[in-house]
Amino acid sequence: MTNNGKIIHLLAFERGIRVKSTGIVRKVDDLGRIVLPRELRKVLDISERDSLEIFVDGSYIMLQKYEPSCIFCGEAENVSVHKGKNICANCLAELKNKP
Numbered sequence: 001m002t003n004n005g006k007i008i009h010l011l012a013f014e015r016g017i018r019v020k021s022t023g024i025v026r027k028v029d030d031l032g033r034i035v036l037p038r039e040l041r042k043v044l045d046i047s048e049r050d051s052l053e054i055f056v057d058g059s060y061i062m063l064q065k066y067e068p069s070c071i072f073c074g075e076a077e078n079v080s081v082h083k084g085k086n087i088c089a090n091c092l093a094e095l096k097n098k099p
């Protein structure tokens with residue numbers, strides 16, 4: 001690991017992100033696309049047509065499988081949209097039962 005790599009690793013560690021180089025280099029095509037390696041998709045459970053959320057930190061681009069979650073508790077199961085916000089069935093029931 002280079003010095004620069006060590007610094008990146010430390011910064012990511014402070015933020016709870018564990019950065020690991022895959023050693024894979026891919027070219028961006030004429031339309032700005034890159035192909036995610038099959039092995040990586042398999043490990044991260046990314047299927048065709050799945051959505052990925054894009055995060056940026058300086059010159060770094062991070063991708064994460066997009067799974068809408070409840071804004072109150074973070075639950076990803078049984079999530080619906082209410083007034084443009086994601087809410088799970090449990091939190092929705094809680095709100096409905098408030099006097």
Ligand SMILES: [Zn+2]
Pocket residue numbers: 070071072073074075087088089090091092
């Ligand atoms: Zn919830």
